[in-house]
Amino acid sequence: MRISLDNLTMRYGDNTVFDGLNLDIADGESLVLLGPSGCGKTSTMRCVxxxxxxxxGSITIGDRTIFSAADGINVAPHRRNVGMVFQSYAVWPHKTVFENVAFSLRRQRVGADRIRERVRQVLELVGLAEMADRGASLLSGGQMQRVALARSLAMRPSVLLLDEPLSNLDARLRERLRLELRELQLALGLTTVYVTHDQVEAFALADRIALMQDGKILQLGSPEDIYAHPATTSLARFLGVGNILSCTLDGGGAHVADSDLIVELPASAGTPTGKTSVCMRSEDLAVAPWSDGPHGSNTWAGSIVVSSFQGALIRYRVTLDAGPTVDAVTARRAGPTLRAGDRVTVTCAVEAVQVLADDSELAPAATSLDAEVVA
Incomplete structure (x- = not known):
């Protein structure tokens, strides 16, 4: 079902959560609301x-208006045919898996045979068919989250809302369940709205991402577009993009502030008005043992400050002779592992350099609890 939010406004006393929020979500689309705590993403979901x-404002699901302040319409939550999965599992420990999933169906007075069939179907869908009779208190965190998901799916909702459902799980389990959730959403063709502060989770689950800040959607697009072309420095930092350096533009180059570093820019680089920053992503920097040259464009001498082995990747922090310290991520097999103190050259392809509008003084500090590079 398509979801439309039209000119939505919400306040808590003197605090405005959002004012004039507009958003259209296509039928069968997975949209992720991504932003720091307090940006309004969960309140947006709770309004739906x-x-x-x-x-x-007003909210429409399909062709049905479920809320309209002007017309006095406010459909009760249990009549909106919306499923919701919360951060807390909300699973009854004294009931079995079957009883937890069947609870809402029984409240709706669905017949016993239909309950058995629906519960069986959704438990197979989430991989818990063999645990139907197991007590919920015996389940792992990941299994309990699957029960919560199955309970929502059993209602056959038009829309599925998920409010940071994986945040209580360990990192490895979160990664696995992200793929399972995405696979399930694609298989069912279910319109899904997912709230998270974790950009990696957003990239893994979304058809489109709405980047929110201070109750406003500042950027809306596919994961690839959002990652490749953040609109401003604050959004880039929130997405975990490294090496964002304040600069002044001079012809085809950027002079990094408080340093002697000049970065050559691609012809396609924009020229924002006002303050600007140059961005060189960590994964776009190549680090190699020092050689006397000759060297091409955007190649600088420096020294390794920290070398961190991370399995398939090696992360380096390098202080350039020209002034700034930059981070680089290279594949383990790309060359020899370098150590702290080693002299190196750092190279960034001209085409990989971006120029961003610097809104760091206008926007609040955007932080991510799970900042990591998406290779």
Missing amino acids: AGLEEPGA
């Missing part, structure tokens, strides 16, 4: 679910 009442 009917758990919060906006002060103005």
